[in-house]
Structure formats: structure tokens, C-alpha cells
Amino acid sequence: MALGFIYQFLVGNLYGILILMLSLFFLLPVFTNITPWSFNELILYIMSLDPQYKVAILTSAITIIGFLIAFQTATTTWKQQMHTSLRLQAAHEINSTYSRATELITSIRIFADLNLDLISKLKGNMPDIEITSAFNFVQSKYGEFLSNRDELSLLHSRAYNFIGKYSTVLSSTWKSFDQLERINDALRLVAEKMWVFIPQIPSEHINYKELYLQCTDSSKLEELSEQCNLSHGFIAALAGNINGRLTAPIFQLNLSSLLTLFQKSKWIDEAYSIIRENKYKTSDKK
Numbered sequence: 001m002a003l004g005f006i007y008q009f010l011v012g013n014l015y016g017i018l019i020l021m022l023s024l025f026f027l028l029p030v031f032t033n034i035t036p037w038s039f040n041e042l043i044l045y046i047m048s049l050d051p052q053y054k055v056a057i058l059t060s061a062i063t064i065i066g067f068l069i070a071f072q073t074a075t076t077t078w079k080q081q082m083h084t085s086l087r088l089q090a091a092h093e094i095n096s097t098y099s100r101a102t103e104l105i106t107s108i109r110i111f112a113d114l115n116l117d118l119i120s121k122l123k124g125n126m127p128d129i130e131i132t133s134a135f136n137f138v139q140s141k142y143g144e145f146l147s148n149r150d151e152l153s154l155l156h157s158r159a160y161n162f163i164g165k166y167s168t169v170l171s172s173t174w175k176s177f178d179q180l181e182r183i184n185d186a187l188r189l190v191a192e193k194m195w196v197f198i199p200q201i202p203s204e205h206i207n208y209k210e211l212y213l214q215c216t217d218s219s220k221l222e223e224l225s226e227q228c229n230l231s232h233g234f235i236a237a238l239a240g241n242i243n244g245r246l247t248a249p250i251f252q253l254n255l256s257s258l259l260t261l262f263q264k265s266k267w268i269d270e271a272y273s274i275i276r277e278n279k280y281k282t283s284d285k286k
Contacts (some may be wrong), residue, residue, distance in 0.1 A: 026221070083169075084250055091246040092165040094180070096153060097162075098239035101187060102232050104152040108194055109228035111145040112221045114138050115198060117220050122209050131205050142200055147195050156191045159184050173245045183238050186231040193224045 010016040029035045037045065046057060118134050162180060165171070170177040197213040201208045 014151045016164055076265050085165070086169050087246045087250065090162070090169050091243045094162060094166075094239060094246075095243045097159060098183060098235055100188075101152060101155050101159070102236050102239075104155070105190055105228045105232045105235070107148045108145065108152065109225050109232070111138075111141055112139065112196070112225040112228065115216065116218060116221050116225065119216065119221075121271075131209070135203050135208070135272065139200060141201070142198060145191075145198070151192060151196065156184075156187050159187060167182070169246065170242075173242075176242045176245050179238050179242055183242075186234045189227050190231045193220070193227050195222055196220045197232075 010020045025036050042150060047056070114134075115138055118131075118138050120130050121134055161179070163184075167177070170180060196217065197215065199212055201211050204210065
């Protein structure tokens with residue numbers, strides 16, 4: 001791989017070609033019997049030629065130098081455009097994927113909290129009409145919970161593709177590669193805890209309260225709710241940080257952006273405190 005990078009540098013741009021030519025100039029007499037002309041000898045030879053040959057050499061040199069400059073400029077511009085396009089594509093995919101993941105995490109946390117609230121009502125001897133209403137509402141959200149859980153599981157598996165797909169872009173941006181791994185770790189903790197069993201029991205069942213309490217593990221629901229709360233803020237903050245790092249070279253800093261950063265400094269400080277303190281692990285994982 002190292003040899004490939006060296007070869008690409010030597011033949012892929014003018015600087016590499018210049019280094020290659022200078023190396024050949026100085027190494028040729030060492031390994032062969034050929035001694036290249038020095039700069040003074042070359043000038044003396046050109047000066048001894050007829051005027052028409054001098055004009056031909058001069059015009060050819062100008063043409064070649066102009067072509068090389070134009071080629072290098074066009075190549076550099078094209079590479080910059082491709083690099084910018086790849087940065088924007090990576091930023092868009094990362095932002096959209098983890099934004100959706102945080103939405104799903106919020107929905108899953110709400111469902112876990114609804115069940116915890118229902119358990120509290122069942123153990124607190126609340127009126128039957130209130131318990132039945134809360135129970136039916138929770139049961140009506142079960143299908144949505146399953147759908148959100150399946151989608152989050154799919155996003156969790158897809159998220160690891162970013163590491164390979166955009167490894168070049170991420171590795172060229174300070175800490176982005178490492179931060180993406182930490183986001184996936186926070187997402188993994190939610191994915192591990194979201195497979196809780198919630199029984200589906202019709203409220204018409206004579207013992208639906210007892211069956212629900214027997215089959216529902218409140219401790220796992222509490223762990224899920226806590227993990228969702230911790231991972232949500234961490235993923236949102238770090239994904240926004242990566243998105244900013246990827247798009248920062250594209251947009252110039254101006255007075256408006258400085259004023260916006262100053263106005264939102266409190267939110268920015270809170271986001272960075274979450275990132276610095278690794279606040280995405282529950283107490284049993286620390």
C-alpha cells in the first residue's frame with residue numbers, strides 16, 4: 001500500500017513528476033555511463049543554435065509549460081469538487097441516519113415510560129376505569145413499538161457501513177472516525193436493551209392485570225428508558241459535531257455565523273459536555 005501511494009504521488013501530479021525527474025537527473029550518472037547536461041551546458045547549446053531553432057524551442061517550452069499548468073489546475077479543481085461532493089454526501093447520510101435513530105429512540109423511550117407508568121397505576125390501586133384506559137392505550141402502541149424497534153435495529157446494522165464507506169473522508173477530518181465509532185457504541189447499547197417483552201392481553205381478560213404484571217419486567221423497562229435518555233443526547237450531539245466538521249471547510253466563517261455561535265453558546269457548551277463526559281452509558285456499564 002505504501003508503494004502504491006508513493007507511485008501515485010510521483011506520477012499523479014506535477015510536484016511528483018518534478019521530484020522524479022530530479023532524481024533521475026542526479027542518479028543517472030551513478031548507475032549508468034550517461035551524464036546529463038548541466039543547466040549551463042544546456043543554455044550554451046541552445047545559444048549556439050540557429051534563430052529558427054531557438055524560436056521553436058521557446059514556443060514548444062511555453063506550450064508544454066502552459067499545458068502542464070492548465071492540466072494541474074484542472075486536476076486540482078476536479079479533485080476539490082469531488083472531495084467536497086463526498087464530504088456533503090457523507091454529512092447528509094450521517095445526519096439523516098442518526099437523526100432518524102434519535103427519533104426512534106425517543107419513541108421507544110416514551111413507550112417504555114408508558115409501561116412503567118401503567119405498572120405504577122396497577123400497583124397503586126387506581127380506579128379501574130383509569131387503569132383500563134391506560135392499559136388499552138399502551139396496548140394500542142405495541143405495534144408501533146415493534147415497528148420502531150425493527151427500524152432501529154436495521155439502522156444500527158447500517159450505521160457500521162459508514163466506517164467503511166466514508167473511511168477516507170472521516171480519517172481526513174479530525175476525530176470524526178473515532179467519534180462515529182462512539183456513536184455506534186451508544187446506539188448499540190439501546191439496541192441491546194430494547195428487546196423487552198411486553199405481553200399483549202385484551203382488557204376483557206378477567207386476569208389481565210395480574211398477567212401483565214407477571215410477564216412485564218419493570219427493571220428492564222427502566223434500564224431501557226434510562227439508556228434511551230442517555231444515548232439520545234449523546235448521539236444527537238456527536239452526529240451534529242461530525243456533520244459540522246465535514247461541512248466546515250465548505251462554508252466560510254462570517255459575522256452572521258459568529259453571532260449565531262455566540263447566541264447558541266449555552267447549547268454548544270451542553271453538547272460538548274455530553275461528548276467530553278461520555279454520557280451515554282448506564283451505571284451498570286460504566
